[in-house]
Amino acid sequence: MFKPGPSLVEMGVQRLLYWPDGSRKVASKSHPMDIFRDWTHQLAQALVDKYNDDHNLVGDFAYQLKEVMRCQAICEGDVLSLYYHINFTAMAHGVDHGVAKLFFAELTSIKGEHEQLVPNCLLMLQPTDSGTCHGCQNNGSGEHMKHPNQVFLFAYSHVKDAFLPYGAPKSP
Numbered sequence: 001m002f003k004p005g006p007s008l009v010e011m012g013v014q015r016l017l018y019w020p021d022g023s024r025k026v027a028s029k030s031h032p033m034d035i036f037r038d039w040t041h042q043l044a045q046a047l048v049d050k051y052n053d054d055h056n057l058v059g060d061f062a063y064q065l066k067e068v069m070r071c072q073a074i075c076e077g078d079v080l081s082l083y084y085h086i087n088f089t090a091m092a093h094g095v096d097h098g099v100a101k102l103f104f105a106e107l108t109s110i111k112g113e114h115e116q117l118v119p120n121c122l123l124m125l126q127p128t129d130s131g132t133c134h135g136c137q138n139n140g141s142g143e144h145m146k147h148p149n150q151v152f153l154f155a156y157s158h159v160k161d162a163f164l165p166y167g168a169p170k171s172p
Contacts, residue, residue, distance in 0.1 A: 040071045044088040047105050060094030070145050074135035082109040087146050106154040121154040
């Protein structure tokens, strides 16, 4: 006798919620997300490795990624000009007794056969940093994303009335 299989809707839901190996994709309190499959975690880990290489930090002085705080994709000028701002925390056991430090990075998306993210700016923020970024404000994360005070350190988001292709409200 014929047994009906799952409907197309059920199969679509299954595909959205689970990886091909059967583990859950979507984070919840009972099923936390596998951070190694999260692209923002992988991006932040690569940035921490770059920061350590650029500053010749090894052993106890090398920073280890702790948490990705926020990642904002921003279009400025036209739909093809995409860049990202990201905040993450990292700590080094041999520096400041293992206290987590907040970092900021700006990356430009370069389209080709594969998208490449090229860092324009990667630095450790100071507690007093609270720079203005019109791109993050225009996209709704201005008060949550931390930026360096010196706006010349990052390349984009200096235009207050930037083009917003997805209809987000502009900052006042």
